[in-house]
Amino acid sequence: MLKNILDKDDVVVVDSEQDEGEDGGILAVLDELAPELKTAALHFKTEDWLRVIERLRKEPSSEVRDIIADVGRELTEKIKEAVDSQYATMTFEDQEKGGDSRTSTTAAAAGEVLTEGAELASMYRAGSMSNRQILKHLSRYTPLRLVYEEREILRLLESTLYISDYTDKVDIIHAGNKNKQILKQIRQICSILTGLVMARDYEEGQRLMKDRDFKSLERFYQGCFEIGRRYKILNPEKMRENYGKLMYVLMDTSSKAISQVLEFDCVTPVRTVYNLLEKKERGLELLDDPLLVVATQEIYDYGLTRDQVRLMQQRKEAATKSLVEKYCATPRAAGDGRRGLLRNFFFARAEPEPVSDGADRLVLPRSGVASEALSEEDVELAIYSLKDHMTFLRYNEKPVDQLYQYLVTFYDAEKPTSADASLAIALGQEGARLTHSHQRQFLYVKQTLLLWKEILRNFLELWTLADSDLLATDGSGWLASPSYRLSATGQGLNRVQPAPRVQRCVNEILRKVMSQCGGWIGSSVVHLGDHNVPNALMFIDKYLQVPRIVQPLIQVLEQLPRQKRPEIVEMIRRGYGDVQHLQ
Structure with missing residues (x-):
């Protein structure tokens, strides 16, 4: 044989x-x-x-x-x-064991924060996690990938936001109370969204418009807005104009004064992999399965042969199939599920209102319904969503890590190796606003790259916390914290709002990086909720620009050694001596 x-x-x-x-x-x-x-x-x-x-x-x-x-x-x-x-890109080089731990109060997932979650966050921050533990931790902040029916709803939402001029009408100086204008604009958005549903599916639209009661459509609007938030998190390049408008609409609906008049809540927590699996039989066992590491790994072709890449792809496919067979208790649903999502929004039993434990932690209610069995769709959705998270980390964190490697490879920390390898800057020269020696500037750049890398490594957790801060109510609601105020920040009128959850998490990240660097050059103040960074949305947008700036630079540096065209090789030789000097 x-x-x-x-x-x-x-x-x-x-x-x-x-x-x-x-x-x-x-x-x-x-x-x-x-x-x-x-x-x-x-x-x-x-x-x-x-x-x-x-x-x-x-x-x-x-x-x-x-x-x-x-x-x-x-x-x-x-x-x-x-x-x-x-x-390897998920861990820091030269991390110190026993670094600053995460506190449980800042380990808020868009679901339930437990002691285990706080411990995992602490271990993740310290870099003392196995790959399985990393996946379990990341699952708390990994949004579920959108299914086909949800993508239909997303298109309706994007169309509604595109034609809305909500912020132009609301974020201006009003002579009196602007709540009437806010209510008018929110109801207009809901009406447009309802009209688009009717245009898409007349039968469902009739059902939707039967009572003309916004309160009865609470779950529908919650689902629509949650889909938009979930989609944006794992697709930062999308909804670049509409996402801010969406979050500002939801910020206003979270206000106690507005929600009382609307008589319904537009906000529901973003659905994550952990939320999906914890409600299913053997769901959390799936997160502990070693095959999940293989099924969700990112495959980089750098330094690997074609056979090695193909072998790893086969391992991933085999691991996914094995996990589905092992944990799937119900077969894939048959038939056309085109209207299933809308019907779920309209007729599903309303969930009990979430409650807070008083420690800035969101605790989702536990229903009395017995756990459902995992279906084939559930297992595949969890695996593919975690794959998306791995891709997110590769796209956002890896370029910064590569830039850090170039820094420590090509520059000496103490003194420049040649005249054109000096990092020294002088006030007023070439736009510099500071005077730094080579040694001081090297440390400054190094600490900046390490801080960027650690923030991007924990970015989905920070985004989850930012979502909580932005949609906090101004009273005793399920995410209580001070509301925003409209203020001229020097960059136009902006919504200035404290972001305590994000600020605590960033402060702990900063302390860890400071301990790695052995000191700090410049200010260590985290600007959040002030004129520099008015709110958590601005913080998220600020750090989303980092990979967009770094990626093109890394692509050029990577391609330089691969150039084979004689004229380019000759130009590099004459102008710079060799490729390494040019890099």
Whole structure:
């Protein structure tokens, strides 16, 4: 049988019809292996089976299953090492064990904050986490990927926001109380959204307009606005004009005075992977499964051969399939689910109102309904959403990390290696507003890059906290904190609002970076809720610009050594000597 296997393609998937003996042949042997070893063995390449044959020749008395298990175990270890190297960008170099811990009060997910969540946040901040623990921690802040029906609702919401001039009408100086204008604009948005639903689906639109009562449509509007917020978090390049308008609308609806007149609440917490899985049977077991690390890993082709990349892709696909088979208790739903989402908004039983534990932590209510079984869609949605989070980290954090590596590689911390390798700046020269020696400027740039990297590494957690701060009520509601005030900040009229949750988290990140740098150059004040950074939305937008600025620079630096055109190579040689000097 092994000869037949070796005569086939490079990657061998064992067929159930191949050479089955009395005990089921090779499939019976594989079925006795542990799941992770079985997955590896099912995708043995030719050289792996050759190793099995060689072992059989040297140890004829050995059991075939033991030899296959040994080879599979070695292969699994190699893949694990490759996975760990892929996750290397998620940890800081030279991190100090026992750094500042996160406090439980700032570990608020868009769901439920538990002691376990605070401990995971502390370990994540200190860099003392296994890959499985990292995924469990990130799941609390990972928004669920939108399904097809939700994308239809998203298009309706974007159309509504596009034609609305809400901020132009509301964020201006009013002679009297502007609540009437706010109410008028909010109801106009809700009416437009309702009209678009009717245009999309007349039957559902009729059902929606039957009572003409905004309060009865609370779940529908909550769902629409939540979809927009969830989509934006994992797609920062999208909704660049409409997201701010959406958040400002929801800020106003969270005001106690406005919500009492509207008689309904437009805000509901963003749905996350953890929220989905904790309500399902064996949902949290899925987060602890080691195969989840393989299924959600980011594959970088740098330094890997095509065969290695292909092998890792096969491992991911096999791990995803194995997780679905292991945890899925119900098959994929059949039929057209086009209207399912709207019907859920209209007729689903309203959830009990969330309550706060008084420590700036949002606690979602626990319903008395028994946990549902995980479906195939649930498992796949959780895996794909975590993959999106890994992609988010790669796109946002990795460029800053690469820029940091270029800094420490090409520049000496104490003194410039040549005249044109000096980082020194002087007040008034080339736009400089400070005077720094090379050594001082090197430390300044280093601490800046480390701070950016750590903020972007924790960015979805910070975004979750920013969402909570922005949509806080001005009374004793479910996210109580002071409301905003409209103020001329020197950059026009802006909504100035404190962001205590974000500020505490950023302060702890700052303390960690300061401990790594051994000191701090310049001001260590975190500007939030003042004229520099008026509110948490501005903070989020500010740090979203970092990867947009750094990415093009990194792409150029990476492409320089790969240039093969003779004229470019000659230009680099004449002007800079070599590629490294140019970099």
